[in-house]
Amino acid sequence: MLGAYRKTRWALSVAERNLAAVTADLPGSPRGHSAARTLARLWPYVRPVRARLATAAVIAVLASCVGLVVPLVLKAIVDGPVADHDPGGVWLGALGLLLLGITEAVLFGFRRWLVARPLAGVEAELRRDLFGRLQRLPTSFHDRWASGQLLSRATTDLMMLRMFLAFPLTFLLVNGVTIVVGVAILVIQDWGLGLLLLVPVAPLIPLCTYFERRYSTAARQAQDQIGDVTTLVEESVLGIRVVKGFGRHRSQARVFRARAKELRATELRKAHLLAWIWGVITTLPELAIVAALVLGTVRVADGDLSAGTLVAFLSTALALRWPVESIGFLLAMCQEAAAAAERYFEVMDERPEQDVPLPAPEARAEPRPGAADGLRFHGVGFRFPDAAPDAPPLLDGVDLHVRPGETVALVGATGCGKTTLTHLVPRLYELSAGRITLDGEDITAMPRERLRSRVAVAFEEPTLFSASIAENVLMGAGPGAGAEDLARALDVAQAGFVRDLPHAEHTEVGEQGLSLSGGQRQRLALARAVVGTPPFLVLDDPLSALDVATEAAVEAALRRVLEGTTALVVAHRPSTVQLADRVALLSGGRITAVGTHHQLLRENAEYAWLMSGAERALEGQA
Ligand SMILES: Nc1ncnc2c1ncn2[C@@H]1O[C@H](COP(=O)(O)OP(=O)(O)OP(=O)(O)O)[C@@H](O)[C@H]1O
Ligand SMILES: [Mg+2]
Numbered sequence: 001m002l003g004a005y006r007k008t009r010w011a012l013s014v015a016e017r018n019l020a021a022v023t024a025d026l027p028g029s030p031r032g033h034s035a036a037r038t039l040a041r042l043w044p045y046v047r048p049v050r051a052r053l054a055t056a057a058v059i060a061v062l063a064s065c066v067g068l069v070v071p072l073v074l075k076a077i078v079d080g081p082v083a084d085h086d087p088g089g090v091w092l093g094a095l096g097l098l099l100l101g102i103t104e105a106v107l108f109g110f111r112r113w114l115v116a117r118p119l120a121g122v123e124a125e126l127r128r129d130l131f132g133r134l135q136r137l138p139t140s141f142h143d144r145w146a147s148g149q150l151l152s153r154a155t156t157d158l159m160m161l162r163m164f165l166a167f168p169l170t171f172l173l174v175n176g177v178t179i180v181v182g183v184a185i186l187v188i189q190d191w192g193l194g195l196l197l198l199v200p201v202a203p204l205i206p207l208c209t210y211f212e213r214r215y216s217t218a219a220r221q222a223q224d225q226i227g228d229v230t231t232l233v234e235e236s237v238l239g240i241r242v243v244k245g246f247g248r249h250r251s252q253a254r255v256f257r258a259r260a261k262e263l264r265a266t267e268l269r270k271a272h273l274l275a276w277i278w279g280v281i282t283t284l285p286e287l288a289i290v291a292a293l294v295l296g297t298v299r300v301a302d303g304d305l306s307a308g309t310l311v312a313f314l315s316t317a318l319a320l321r322w323p324v325e326s327i328g329f330l331l332a333m334c335q336e337a338a339a340a341a342e343r344y345f346e347v348m349d350e351r352p353e354q355d356v357p358l359p360a361p362e363a364r365a366e367p368r369p370g371a372a373d374g375l376r377f378h379g380v381g382f383r384f385p386d387a388a389p390d391a392p393p394l395l396d397g398v399d400l401h402v403r404p405g406e407t408v409a410l411v412g413a414t415g416c417g418k419t420t421l422t423h424l425v426p427r428l429y430e431l432s433a434g435r436i437t438l439d440g441e442d443i444t445a446m447p448r449e450r451l452r453s454r455v456a457v458a459f460e461e462p463t464l465f466s467a468s469i470a471e472n473v474l475m476g477a478g479p480g481a482g483a484e485d486l487a488r489a490l491d492v493a494q495a496g497f498v499r500d501l502p503h504a505e506h507t508e509v510g511e512q513g514l515s516l517s518g519g520q521r522q523r524l525a526l527a528r529a530v531v532g533t534p535p536f537l538v539l540d541d542p543l544s545a546l547d548v549a550t551e552a553a554v555e556a557a558l559r560r561v562l563e564g565t566t567a568l569v570v571a572h573r574p575s576t577v578q579l580a581d582r583v584a585l586l587s588g589g590r591i592t593a594v595g596t597h598h599q600l601l602r603e604n605a606e607y608a609w610l611m612s613g614a615e616r617a618l619e620g621q622a
Pocket of ligand 2: 419420460
């Protein structure tokens with residue numbers, strides 16, 4: 001089932017991407033012009049360090065221009081001491097050159113020092129915001145997005161943005177200024193030769209524009225493919241047991257190779273484009289320099305140009321080679337950064353969960369908010385945002401009242417929407433219709449933080465984080481909770497096994513720690529749900545992985561907790577149902593029967609069938 005989702009999601013993302021690639025190729029499409037605009041969105045992050053960046057840029061311009069003085073000193077040496085056979089003067093000139101070189105190096109080093117720290121700060125800020133946003137985006141967002149895509153955005157793309165701020169941003173400016181100053185020096189020295197060097201600029205402009213457009217498409221595609229590869233690696237690492245258990249490592253490797261090959265093809269296309277533009281950018285000025293050399297030599301021979309001027313002219317032209325040549329890959333880096341920024345802001349532009357107070361609910365005969373009224377579902381409807389448009393809603397008019405202090409078991413066939421219904425209470429998904437109230441107060445009118453502090457949940461798949469057991473459990477409590485609460489919660493969940501672990505409750509668990517058994521994890525998740533003594537408790541089949549003896553012990557302890565709480569407990573087994581005061585049967589998207597276990601067993605055929613295990617027996621035959 002999950003595989004099918006993933007596949008449709010994958011197919012959709014491929015389709016989207018192809019569409020993006022096609023539209024980007026269309027002339028005049030917004031993407032062609034938007035690289036600068038996308039990058040401009042980084043300004044709020046760069047603003048705080050703008051002074052340093054500007055200083056660094058000025059220093060880099062200075063350093064670069066110091067480099068341009070070298071040819072002028074050369075000219076002075078050639079036309080002066082060399083022509084006059086004055087060794088002392090040559091030494092002095094050489095000393096001057098050495099000083100210039102040292103100055104240039106020191107200035108560039110200073111620039112690096114100036115920008116390194118603030119840019120690391122900018123990257124950290126971008127990453128922090130992205131992480132914060134990921135935490136606040138609704139569950140439905142995470143259903144749609146592959147985790148590897150998010151991971152690669154938080155790593156590779158942010159690195160590209162930092163590199164962009166460190167190099168291309170500064171050096172496009174620095175090299176631009178250097179080229180202008182250099183060309184001015186050339187034209188002043190000899191305008192004829194200078195203009196000759198400018199001839200290649202004309203064809204370079206349209207060529208660079210064409211290159212940028214092609215490269216930006218390829219860059220975006222490559223970064224998306226990195227995301228896909230990341231997803232694949234992540235899934236196969238997390239699912240390594242399944243991969244090994246079913247001997248799937250070969251087919252996984254095959255899939256990986258296919259994706260890696262796609263990425264390689266895209267990277268090669270980028271390399272081809274870059275090689276091509278680099279070739280053109282290098283060759284054209286080189287040809288112009290050769291032409292200038294020939295013409296200049298002829299003119300020196302004719303005596304209407306001094307040898308020193310020619311030396312200075314050519315060495316200035318040669319000094320300009322690097323600024324000109326680098327433009328190709330600086331543009332490439334800009335395009336990559338634009339793609340990275342685009343991917344970054346795609347996530348940042350998603351709407352986070354918001355506390356929007358609903359219009360005042362129409363007056364109804366219901367208790368004043370605040371009075372004990374328990375948990376009520378009023379005509380609750382829900383459909384997944386990504387469900388097929390013609391599919392009927394999963395939940396359609398669920399009406400249920402869990403009275404204060406009461407425990408209601410929710411029973412229904414597998415896949416009928418029980419888990420989904422439990423997710424609606426802490427607003428992990430938003431209702432499509434109807435209302436849910438806690439003590440008469442609409443959950444959509446409550447700040448999420450308060451809602452979630454009143455409702456505690458334990459999910460079907462107990463997730464533990466890479467942290468100690470104590471930290472994992474206390475996650476369910478307010479800031480003031482301590483060792484006593486922890487001990488009580490562990491006691492309720494019958495998690496006595498914790499005492500036998502190497503460091504008791506300080507043992508590290510989760511991905512980087514000790515791996516616990518399914519039943520042990522389930523008991524910790526249960527402890528996490530009850531540690532904060534929440535007034536409302538939603539448990540999704542909390543005892544499914546326990547053996548009969550442990551289940552009975554947990555039930556006995558849980559019964560004590562449930563006494564004071566209003567609880568909705570999803571149950572599959574008769575033994576869990578026994579915990580509840582009443583049972584509600586979810587079928588066809590609504591509650592079709594409510595009553596005690598024995599009542600429903602007698603009166604409701606579907607319930608009797610579910611509880612008799614007939615369903616499981618049928619599944620076994622299928
Ligand atoms: N993100 C999603 N988009 C579309 N459909 C989904 C999504 N998540 C779950 N579903 C579908 O919603 C239905 C209800 O799922 P749910 O997990 O609520 O069932 P359940 O009653 O808890 O089943 P079980 O008893 O097996 O735990 C399933 O058919 C499932 O495939
Ligand atoms: Mg479920």
